[in-house]
Amino acid sequence: MSCCGSSWVGVERAHCCLRTGGCGGVFDDIELWDGHRTEGACVDPRSLQLVQTKNGIWLRALDRAGG
Ligand SMILES: [Zn+2]
Numbered sequence: 477m478s479c480c481g482s483s484w485v486g487v488e489r490a491h492c493c494l495r496t497g498g499c500g501g502v503f504d505d506i507e508l509w510d511g512h513r514t515e516g517a518c519v520d521p522r523s524l525q526l527v528q529t530k531n532g533i534w535l536r537a538l539d540r541a542g543g
Pocket residue numbers: 479480491492493494495500
């Protein structure tokens with residue numbers, strides 16, 4: 477999958493499309509996508525304690541920090 481400069485694997489990923497006014501980010505699932513759009517606008521995923529993989533996918537930091 478690829479769109480507006482981002483590319484990723486997996487149909488379950490949630491892409492926040494630049495063409496719809498989004499930030500262009502790709503999130504691990506729709507829940508994370510929802511989380512960064514709390515007020516109808518994108519917030520910085522870092523402020524939600526998300527971490528970005530080398531592929532540019534945003535994940536929950538907890539998944540990596542081990543709790
Ligand atoms: Zn896009």
